[in-house]
Amino acid sequence: MNxxxxxxxxxxxxxxxxxxxxxxxxxxPAQARFEADCFxxxxxxxxxxxxxxxxxxYAFKRxxxxxxxxxxxxxxxxxxxxxxxxxxxxxxxxxxxxRAERAYPYDLLLLGGxxxxxxxxxxxxxxxxxxxxxxxxxxxxxx
Amino acid sequence: MADIGEPIREIExxxxxxxxPTPAPAVEPALEPEPA
Numbered sequence: 001m002n003x004x005x006x007x008x009x010x011x012x013x014x015x016x017x018x019x020x021x022x023x024x025x026x027x028x029p030a031q032a033r034f035e036a037d038c039f040x041x042x043x044x045x046x047x048x049x050x051x052x053x054x055x056x057x058y059a060f061k062r063x064x065x066x067x068x069x070x071x072x073x074x075x076x077x078x079x080x081x082x083x084x085x086x087x088x089x090x091x092x093x094x095x096x097x098x099r100a101e102r103a104y105p106y107d108l109l110l111l112g113g114x115x116x117x118x119x120x121x122x123x124x125x126x127x128x129x130x131x132x133x134x135x136x137x138x139x140x141x142x143x
Numbered sequence: 144m145a146d147i148g149e150p151i152r153e154i155e156x157x158x159x160x161x162x163x164p165t166p167a168p169a170v171e172p173a174l175e176p177e178p179a
Binding site: 086098 | 145146
């Protein structure tokens with residue numbers, strides 16, 4: 001048992017003034033913990049995260065891995081947030097990251113947004129939000 | 144799904160205080176003082 005949350009790195013898409021998971025687009029509520037859930041019934045219905053499933057709140061150990069995911073998963077139209085995330089509850093540590101039961105953003109770097117949006121996110125989520133440059137997508141070709 | 148590698152270990156973390164900001168309480172308008 002440990003009394004301090006772990007801290008990992010992840011990215012979110014910013015839709016309106018809301019953070020959404022970059023891969024599944026799940027909404028992250030403001031000023032409320034995000035709790036993992038799993039609807040997979042194999043090998044059996046289970047609480048999330050489960051060692052034998054792929055469920056849980058994902059985060060990387062290294063900022064560089066989150067930045068690479070940002071470049072892989074987005075195009076130029078997306079507004080992203082890169083940031084640290086607090087993780088607690090049941091946490092499965094993996095080779096490069098974590099899958100956690102509960103999470104909340106720790107701080108955010110807004111990529112491709114405006115100062116006004118940064119202020120709104122700061123106010124809604126009550127965390128530090130700074131402004132950065134949009135990432136260059138890895139895949140820019142049209143073919 | 145992000146590639147975070149294979150599981151290493153499972154940890155249980157119960158923080159003394161949840162790292163979630165508490166919503167600011169609604170500000171109630173100040174009451175007018177009762178006339179003497």
